[in-house]
Amino acid sequence: MENTSTLKKLLFFLLFTSSLYSQSLLYIGTSIGAYHESFDTDDDISLSTSIANFKIGYGNRKNYAIEFILDYMPNKSKIFSSSGTYDGDRYGFNIALVKAFDFDIYALPFIKAGFGSGYMKINRNMQRKLSYGSYNVAAGMFLPINATLDVELGYEYRYVSYQSINTISQSLQYDAHANSVYCGINIRF
Amino acid sequence: MKQYIYFLTLLTTLSFMGCGENTTNPIVPDVTSIQINESNISIYSTDSTSYLSANASYTDGSTQDITNFVLWSSSNTDAATVSNNALTGGNGNGGDTQITIKYDRFSDTQPVHVHKLTSYSVLYPDVNTTGTYDGFRALGNFDNNETNRSIATHITWSADNGAVIEVKDDGNVSITFLSGDTNVTTTLFNETNTSSPIGPKSKIFTIN
Numbered sequence: 107m108e109n110t111s112t113l114k115k116l117l118f119f120l121l122f123t124s125s126l127y128s129q130s131l132l133y134i135g136t137s138i139g140a141y142h143e144s145f146d147t148d149d150d151i152s153l154s155t156s157i158a159n160f161k162i163g164y165g166n167r168k169n170y171a172i173e174f175i176l177d178y179m180p181n182k183s184k185i186f187s188s189s190g191t192y193d194g195d196r197y198g199f200n201i202a203l204v205k206a207f208d209f210d211i212y213a214l215p216f217i218k219a220g221f222g223s224g225y226m227k228i229n230r231n232m233q234r235k236l237s238y239g240s241y242n243v244a245a246g247m248f249l250p251i252n253a254t255l256d257v258e259l260g261y262e263y264r265y266v267s268y269q270s271i272n273t274i275s276q277s278l279q280y281d282a283h284a285n286s287v288y289c290g291i292n293i294r295f
Numbered sequence: 296m297k298q299y300i301y302f303l304t305l306l307t308t309l310s311f312m313g314c315g316e317n318t319t320n321p322i323v324p325d326v327t328s329i330q331i332n333e334s335n336i337s338i339y340s341t342d343s344t345s346y347l348s349a350n351a352s353y354t355d356g357s358t359q360d361i362t363n364f365v366l367w368s369s370s371n372t373d374a375a376t377v378s379n380n381a382l383t384g385g386n387g388n389g390g391d392t393q394i395t396i397k398y399d400r401f402s403d404t405q406p407v408h409v410h411k412l413t414s415y416s417v418l419y420p421d422v423n424t425t426g427t428y429d430g431f432r433a434l435g436n437f438d439n440n441e442t443n444r445s446i447a448t449h450i451t452w453s454a455d456n457g458a459v460i461e462v463k464d465d466g467n468v469s470i471t472f473l474s475g476d477t478n479v480t481t482t483l484f485n486e487t488n489t490s491s492p493i494g495p496k497s498k499i500f501t502i503n
Contacts, residue, residue: 151318183317188325188354230325232399271323274351274398275359278323 131171133163137258137290141179143266145282153183157286167248167256167294168208173218175200181226186236186271191229193236198224200240206248218244218262230271238268240284248292258290324353329361329401331394337408338375340384341435341483343447343464347380349396349403365396374409383448384409388484388493389438411438414492415446417481422472422500427459431468433481451482474502 138158145151157179165171179196187193202220209215225237246260264284270277332348349365350358367377374390376383382394389411395404412435420430433446447466454460454470456477461469470479480497488494 145322147322149322151322153317155317184319185322188321231401232326272399273323273353273359274326274329274361274364280322 131164131166131294133167133171133292133294135161135163135173135258135290135292137161137260137288139262139286139288139290141284141286143264143282143284145185145280147280151185151282153181153185153282155179155181155183157288159288159290163204163292165204166206167250167292168206168214171204171206173200173202173204173220175202175220175222177222177224186233186268187229188231193229194227196224196226198222198238198240200242202242202244213247213249214256215247216245216260218242218246218260232272232274236269236271238266240264240266254294256292256294258288258292260288262286262288321354324355324357326351326401327354328352328403329365329396329398330403331396331405334405336382336394336405337410338382338384339410339435339437339441339444340388340412341444341446341449342384343466345382347377347382347394349380351398351401361398365398368395368397369393369407370395375407382407386449386484388412388449410441412436412446412449412483412493413438415483415496416443417496417498419479419498419500422502425472425474425502427469427471429467429469431470431479432466433483446483449484451485452479453482454479472500472502476501 138156141155141157143153157177159175159177161173161175163171163173177198181193181195183193185193200220200222202218204216204218206214206216221241223237223239225235227234228236242262242264244260244262246258249257266282266284268280270279329349329351332350338345348362351361352358362380367380369375369377369392371390371392373385373387374392375385377394389409392407393404394407395402415433415435418432420428422428433450434443435446436442445466452460452462452468454477456475457473458477459471477500478497480495482495483493486494
């Protein structure tokens, strides 16, 4: 009875590992980068921080893919919060379509386009959280290490539109432009 | 080649991370308080509407008019009512109330005293022939010794014999008379007791 159970586990493990090495097109990835955001205002309002993300993708490294990306940005700005307190760290979710090109060189250039949303805690008397929406485009390259691992280098532009800030007498809404460069790895199953 | 690309990318990333500054002054000043601009408010129970106003104060020291954005309320509507920012004496003929404004977590309150009408008189123009006559007015005396103050609210003018009454905002009244006897009656605060100092008053106009 015990031998049967062990055999089942062994079969399951072999099936599982072989399925990972088949062309399932699924991949995961993570990256870190630098992020700079400038606001559409007369005053010079900006934010510089690092950005980290984790993603799950589905698609071919040499062609089309779709990515679901969670991103995180530590934040040390006081753009929205009252004096004396910082804006909170940012958490976002993005969806991007990827098109990679195989020019038969070592690197695989790609372009991406997508959209997303996110939020951060802020410290205002009438608002504790601020959400935002974004459109993003990116370009870069995959540098394959082997069949399952590649390094990803990229540049991304984001148009960010923030939720309105309520000041009772008026509702103020801000937009910003963000540039980031990043470096990451992808593991393909 | 590989190592060169990795190194170049890392260098670019690090140099990018090093540049740029974080803004440390809020882009939008925050609200610190809201307040009713008027204080020591007192009105007369039969006055026309008084308009109040409210401001918000911000972290940068500025203020903004928020009169039309806050919720206005009166704690004692018998003494006075407030609709948006329009303050009027209530049906109770005098008293005290608290006017409150509220917005989100902010609020402010001001006491309001409403002077009570204690007696009144009515001014009638000379009426000789048919036609329209201006100058019908009611004048009130109040509990703070204010006398002959024009009565604008809580007064009802009525007339029989087909007379047409027009009441103006300032409390002046015009009446169009037909021939015959016309009884003009004033009633304040729906008081029906004719022996009360603010009870109904009537006068008959005869036009042949």
